[in-house]
Amino acid sequence: MAAPMRGMSVLRQAFQGLVRPAGGQVCRQVQHRCYSTPGHVQVDMNSETGVATVRLNRPPVNSLNLDVLTELSIALEKLETDKSCKAMVLASAAPGIFSAGLDILEMYQSTPERCVAFWRALQDAWLNLYGSRLITMAAIEGHSPAGGCLLAMSCDYRVMAEGKFQIGLNETKLGIVAPFWFTDVMLNTIGHRETEKALQLGALYSAQQALSIGLVDKVVPLAEVMPTVEGELKNWLQIPAAARVITKTSMRKAVLDRLRSQKEKDAQFFADFINRDSVQKSLGMYIASLQKKKN
Numbered sequence: 001m002a003a004p005m006r007g008m009s010v011l012r013q014a015f016q017g018l019v020r021p022a023g024g025q026v027c028r029q030v031q032h033r034c035y036s037t038p039g040h041v042q043v044d045m046n047s048e049t050g051v052a053t054v055r056l057n058r059p060p061v062n063s064l065n066l067d068v069l070t071e072l073s074i075a076l077e078k079l080e081t082d083k084s085c086k087a088m089v090l091a092s093a094a095p096g097i098f099s100a101g102l103d104i105l106e107m108y109q110s111t112p113e114r115c116v117a118f119w120r121a122l123q124d125a126w127l128n129l130y131g132s133r134l135i136t137m138a139a140i141e142g143h144s145p146a147g148g149c150l151l152a153m154s155c156d157y158r159v160m161a162e163g164k165f166q167i168g169l170n171e172t173k174l175g176i177v178a179p180f181w182f183t184d185v186m187l188n189t190i191g192h193r194e195t196e197k198a199l200q201l202g203a204l205y206s207a208q209q210a211l212s213i214g215l216v217d218k219v220v221p222l223a224e225v226m227p228t229v230e231g232e233l234k235n236w237l238q239i240p241a242a243a244r245v246i247t248k249t250s251m252r253k254a255v256l257d258r259l260r261s262q263k264e265k266d267a268q269f270f271a272d273f274i275n276r277d278s279v280q281k282s283l284g285m286y287i288a289s290l291q292k293k294k295n
């Protein structure tokens with residue numbers, strides 16, 4: 001059973017689907033259909049509204065390893081084919097964090113075979129999210145660097161908690177380079193000039209800064225993130241679905257097709273790039289700096 005979160009009653013957490021009884025199923029009101037949650041991705045489908053909440057659940061920081069990405073991909077595929085599902089809210093079950101991005105340990109001293117499998121899982125999760133017919137909204141209730149920022153940017157709308165949290169594509173700070181499809185999504189979100197600066201500097205923005213460059217759509221107090229997402233969803237749900245989906249698809253198709261047409265080449269390139277001595281050295285130093293922060 002998931003550990004209760006500090007500062008929140010167990011009852012409230014149970015209501016929000018954060019506490020699971022033994023056996024992995026969340027028992028809730030009848031209109032909620034909860035997919036079994038054996039691992040790191042919790043899905044709570046509200047059959048009354050057609051809105052699914054997908055929570056990343058890999059404490060402490062929701063780093064995205066092969067398992068999480070595979071589970072996320074499968075969850076998104078299921079929702080995509082569920083005719084009753086109209087919208088999806090991507091959120092976190094871990095306090096203070098949306099996602100710390102890719103699990104750096106998947107990229108450090110790993111085998112080329114594992115690197116390729118890991119990258120394919122990331123590609124699939126992203127293709128499913130960015131290409132989704134659903135209304136997708138990110139509830140960013142914590143830090144969201146790198147791969148976390150990619151997931152948030154790939155949604156249709158982003159609400160972020162104000163305060164100390166940061167969001168951005170900080171890859172260059174790790175001595176790595178944002179892949180072309182990360183760049184494409186950022187270009188589509190904040191435009192060319194801001195993306196050039198953001199990527200070269202590996203910039204991490206506060207919620208207010210992110211709002212000012214259009215990286216997020218709304219900034220509210222932490223407790224208001226979910227209610228704000230729910231309020232915004234009401235607007236989006238009023239738009240005729242077919243017209244909205246065709247509009248979304250036509251605007252995202254070029255970027256999706258660019259990756260679809262070279263998935264294997266991209267995965268191989270990643271495995272080769274990440275295993276360069278210089279890149280491994282940079283990653284090793286970054287991991288050490290994360291650990292040093294604690295001491």
Ligand SMILES: CC/C=C\C/C=C\C/C=C\C/C=C/C(=O)SCCNC(=O)CCNC(=O)[C@H](O)C(C)(C)COP(=O)(O)OP(=O)(O)OC[C@H]1O[C@@H](n2cnc3c(N)ncnc32)[C@H](O)[C@@H]1OP(=O)(O)O
Pocket residue numbers: 060061063096097099100101102103104105143145146147148170171174176177178179180269270273274290291293294
């Ligand atoms: C031409 C180019 C072609 C091809 C492409 C090639 C390469 C590009 C490849 C990939 C793109 C990469 C994308 C990414 O997503 S890389 C990941 C970047 N993420 C980060 O930089 C975030 C790092 N983490 C943090 O800054 C902080 O942890 C955070 C602010 C998120 C939370 O801080 P907090 O104080 O709450 O927690 P910590 O004590 O720092 O962390 C707890 C624990 O978790 C470990 N940790 C943190 N982040 C990660 C991570 N991303 N992966 C793995 N592990 C992580 C951290 O070390 C702590 O561990 P421990 O000490 O054992 O408790």
